[in-house]
Amino acid sequence: MKDKLIKPSDIVFTAVIVAVCILIWFFALPKAQGGVAVFRLDGEIMAELPLQENAEYEMSAAYTNLFEIKDGCVRVAYTDCPNHQCEKTGAVSAAGASIVCAPNRASVTIEGEGGQVDAVTG
Amino acid sequence: MPLQDNKTKKFVLAAVLCGVALALSLVDNAVSSAIAFLPGFKLGLANVMSLYALYTLGLPYAMMILLARSFLTALLSGNLTMLLFSLTGGAASILVMFALARVVSLIKASVSGGITHNCMQVLVAVLFTSTPQTAYYLPVLIGMGAVSGFAMGVICRLVVRKMPNTKFVYGTYEK
Numbered sequence: 001m002k003d004k005l006i007k008p009s010d011i012v013f014t015a016v017i018v019a020v021c022i023l024i025w026f027f028a029l030p031k032a033q034g035g036v037a038v039f040r041l042d043g044e045i046m047a048e049l050p051l052q053e054n055a056e057y058e059m060s061a062a063y064t065n066l067f068e069i070k071d072g073c074v075r076v077a078y079t080d081c082p083n084h085q086c087e088k089t090g091a092v093s094a095a096g097a098s099i100v101c102a103p104n105r106a107s108v109t110i111e112g113e114g115g116q117v118d119a120v121t122g
Numbered sequence: 123m124p125l126q127d128n129k130t131k132k133f134v135l136a137a138v139l140c141g142v143a144l145a146l147s148l149v150d151n152a153v154s155s156a157i158a159f160l161p162g163f164k165l166g167l168a169n170v171m172s173l174y175a176l177y178t179l180g181l182p183y184a185m186m187i188l189l190a191r192s193f194l195t196a197l198l199s200g201n202l203t204m205l206l207f208s209l210t211g212g213a214a215s216i217l218v219m220f221a222l223a224r225v226v227s228l229i230k231a232s233v234s235g236g237i238t239h240n241c242m243q244v245l246v247a248v249l250f251t252s253t254p255q256t257a258y259y260l261p262v263l264i265g266m267g268a269v270s271g272f273a274m275g276v277i278c279r280l281v282v283r284k285m286p287n288t289k290f291v292y293g294t295y296e297k
């Protein structure tokens with residue numbers, strides 16, 4: 001079999017998709033510093049805390065997530081969920097960014113000042 | 123003599139592929155946790171087996187392998203939420219690759235499959251938490267799905283090369 005392993009069109013196909021994603025990521029999404037952390041459990045807003053003040057917030061349902069607000073960032077400080085995806089997300093601070101813990105159905109979303117949710121998610 | 127001459131050979135091949143896919147998922151889980159820099163990021167190594175099974179054995183076998191592999195991985199890693207994620211993502215990507223297999227090259231089908239897989243993961247996460255805002259990372263996940271899909275497509279081509287007796291169910295992997 002002397003056929004080519006990768007054809008140029010395959011590379012172009014992949015590169016175009018990746019390029020479009022990078023462009024969207026860098027230009028279309030707001031990178032403004034967020035103002036409020038909105039904590040949701042199963043879609044319902046449980047709390048809204050300002051990012052300026054250091055705080056801790058715990059959400060317990062199927063599992064327990066302990067969120068920590070520190071220096072304008074939110075991160076998951078502790079979780080007992082099985083996959084620890086939320087913990088691995090690390091600290092987020094940009095408006096529109098979020099941390100999700102699917103096993104616990106919990107999420108925290110960063111929103112801009114004045115709660116312009118729809119402007120952020122577009 | 124091709125490996126897929128009769129039902130028994132197909133069955134054995136499917137079982138072997140399932141075993142390899144299971145091992146690959148576990149390796150994938152370990153590697154992905156070690157290098158995790160984004161939530162939901164996975165190499166999708168087991169996708170190579172889905173792709174190979176789809177091309178050599180056909181859609182029903184690929185789905186069966188996915189089902190068995192997902193259940194066994196969930197049992198072995200004790201993570202039932204992951205079962206939902208891997209089943210939905212895997213099934214959607216196999217369906218998309220099945221639809222594209224006749225139309226585009228194997229690598230392009232694999233790229234599309236990787237993207238579909240990651241889109242489904244985000245969709246399930248959104249449904250699970252009822253929070254559409256979590257779709258924020260979609261562009262990054264689509265980009266990474268494309269890159270890993272490309273890599274897995276190349277690996278699959280290499281596997282096909284090493285097994286010259288393979289017959290393709292859906293046309294060729296050229297185009």
